Amino acid sequence: MTRPLRPLIDLLAGDRTADRIVPPTGFTARLTSFTAGAMAFLVVFALALSVAAGRMAERWSDALAQTATIRISAPAAQMQAQTDKVLAILKETPGVAAARALSDDEQKKLLEPWFGPDLPLDALPVPRLIDVRETATGFDADGLKNRLAAEVPGAVLDDHTRWRRPLVAAADRLRLLGLMSILLIGGATAAMITLAANAALAANAQVIRVLRLIGSRDSYIARAFVRRFTLRALSGAAAGTLAGMGAIALMPATDQAGSFLTGLGFQGLGWLLPLLVPPAAALVSFAATRGAALATLRRLT
Amino acid sequence: MIDFQNVAYNYGGGELLTDISLRLPPGSFHFLTGPSGAGKSTFLKLCYGELHPTAGRVTVDDGDLRSLTRDQVAALRRRIGVVHQDCQFLDHLPVAENIALPLTATGHPVDREDLSALMGWVGLMPLAQHLPPQLSGGERQRAALARAVIMSPDVILADEPTGNLDWDMSLRLLTLLIELNKMGKTVLIATHDLNLIRSAKSQVPVRVLRIRDRRLQLAGSDL
Numbered sequence: 001m002t003r004p005l006r007p008l009i010d011l012l013a014g015d016r017t018a019d020r021i022v023p024p025t026g027f028t029a030r031l032t033s034f035t036a037g038a039m040a041f042l043v044v045f046a047l048a049l050s051v052a053a054g055r056m057a058e059r060w061s062d063a064l065a066q067t068a069t070i071r072i073s074a075p076a077a078q079m080q081a082q083t084d085k086v087l088a089i090l091k092e093t094p095g096v097a098a099a100r101a102l103s104d105d106e107q108k109k110l111l112e113p114w115f116g117p118d119l120p121l122d123a124l125p126v127p128r129l130i131d132v133r134e135t136a137t138g139f140d141a142d143g144l145k146n147r148l149a150a151e152v153p154g155a156v157l158d159d160h161t162r163w164r165r166p167l168v169a170a171a172d173r174l175r176l177l178g179l180m181s182i183l184l185i186g187g188a189t190a191a192m193i194t195l196a197a198n199a200a201l202a203a204n205a206q207v208i209r210v211l212r213l214i215g216s217r218d219s220y221i222a223r224a225f226v227r228r229f230t231l232r233a234l235s236g237a238a239a240g241t242l243a244g245m246g247a248i249a250l251m252p253a254t255d256q257a258g259s260f261l262t263g264l265g266f267q268g269l270g271w272l273l274p275l276l277v278p279p280a281a282a283l284v285s286f287a288a289t290r291g292a293a294l295a296t297l298r299r300l301t
Numbered sequence: 302m303i304d305f306q307n308v309a310y311n312y313g314g315g316e317l318l319t320d321i322s323l324r325l326p327p328g329s330f331h332f333l334t335g336p337s338g339a340g341k342s343t344f345l346k347l348c349y350g351e352l353h354p355t356a357g358r359v360t361v362d363d364g365d366l367r368s369l370t371r372d373q374v375a376a377l378r379r380r381i382g383v384v385h386q387d388c389q390f391l392d393h394l395p396v397a398e399n400i401a402l403p404l405t406a407t408g409h410p411v412d413r414e415d416l417s418a419l420m421g422w423v424g425l426m427p428l429a430q431h432l433p434p435q436l437s438g439g440e441r442q443r444a445a446l447a448r449a450v451i452m453s454p455d456v457i458l459a460d461e462p463t464g465n466l467d468w469d470m471s472l473r474l475l476t477l478l479i480e481l482n483k484m485g486k487t488v489l490i491a492t493h494d495l496n497l498i499r500s501a502k503s504q505v506p507v508r509v510l511r512i513r514d515r516r517l518q519l520a521g522s523d524l
Contacts, residue, residue, distance in 0.1 A: 023391070023393040216406040
């Protein structure tokens with residue numbers, strides 16, 4: 001168990017001499033820090049998008065899953081009897097917390113946006129709506145539908161599944177897209193840091209030649225480069241993460257606008273999530289630089 | 302301890318060394334001479350595993366260099382000190398740190414007194430904190446020699462160590478190498494400086510090898 005972790009332990013322990021053998025270079029240092037910083041900034045946004053999408057999917061799913069509507073279409077003379085019958089059935093149905101028929105005024109208000117305030121509800125064959133509240137465990141929608149079909153043929157149960165599913169699926173896709181973006185950004189970071197590490201290794205060919213000549217092991221030489229690049233990535237990603245978190249924090253609050261975009265952000269302990277980005281960037285940099293360094297060294301005698 | 306058995310080396314553009322068999326016993330002092338491009342540097346590189354023979358085998362203490370792992374090659378190079386004509390250093394580190402590098406890079410502690418004594422031996426104490434680019438050719442050669450011997454290796458290989466030096470400095474470097482040989486170190490110097498060889502012969506028993514027509518031969522009394 002210790003052996004595979006040895007390079008990481010050595011990296012964390014540090015080695016003042018190994019740190020000094022690679023000359024300080026400006027270009028690759030700045031490139032690595034900038035890349036890690038920019039990528040961390042983007043990851044924070046992707047993370048925020050993913051978290052917000054997940055939150056939205058849950059909220060929609062929960063909110064809609066707790067309610068259902070029964071629509072009764074019947075001749076005016078039979079409407080009240082069928083309504084009473086449906087309410088009686090609902091009372092006996094396990095999983096139904098409460099059920100009530102909407103009053104004429106309530107139905108009028110619902111139709112107002114489409115038909116205006118002067119709607120003559122009495123003169124129109126408007127179906128009666130029954131609002132159903134579920135318990136936490138919910139009811140057997142198929143069973144209820146079958147019973148309604150048998151006993152009150154004019155009653156139709158709408159448990160919102162039809163339009164809840166695509167909404168939740170869209171939110172889930174959005175969350176997946178965010179996670180995929182994070183993976184792609186991680187891959188791009190690894191690729192760019194590998195290029196920077198290769199450039200640094202090529203620029204320090206003389207250092208490597210001297211170290212091989214005096215009997216340094218590959219692991220020692222690699223460690224010197226890996227530690228430097230890992231620390232650069234860590235510091236760059238820390239700066240990028242802080243900037244990203246700051247930008248997210250400055251976005252308008254959800255309750256001010258109420259739309260999805262303004263709800264993009266972290267809540268509560270969710271703000272700890274972006275703090276994983278700098279160590280993750282350091283880990284990516286560690287793996288990428290170590291791979292590049294050992295591959296370069298293997299080509300040398 | 303270093304043993305060449307029917308060694309040949311081919312760079313790809315024809316054979317440079319052919320059928321070379323040689324044993325360098327511990328404590329011996331050898332010169333390797335021959336015209337430029339004859340293969341002296343290649344011969345040295347074969348000794349410490351920077352190159353592998355295209356035929357035959359090179360062994361150190363009966364171990365075939367070709368079969369060594371990379372870590373074993375690194376360990377071998379700590380036992381073989383190498384001085385190149387174009388001695389390379391880590392230019393951003395002071396001379397003292399460059400000389401101590403074989404110790405620090407292998408996790409050994411550096412004894413400041415020993416390091417000072419070594420730097421005094423090669424006459425570089427006043428330049429300890431200078432950077433390598435600030436040194437003259439002779440000073441660089443002496444720094445390279447100090448770095449090559451700080452791990453107390455069994456073998457010292459020097460490739461044209463006096464190529465850039467005046468005669469006085471060459472003699473000074475030769476004296477250091479002779480002192481090391483008297484301490485029991487095996488010394489092999491590749492050079493085309495016949496005066497240097499003559500000077501060494503007058504002080505210690507040396508064998509002079511010559512590469513001619515891709516083959517190694519023992520040089521005659523003309524040297």
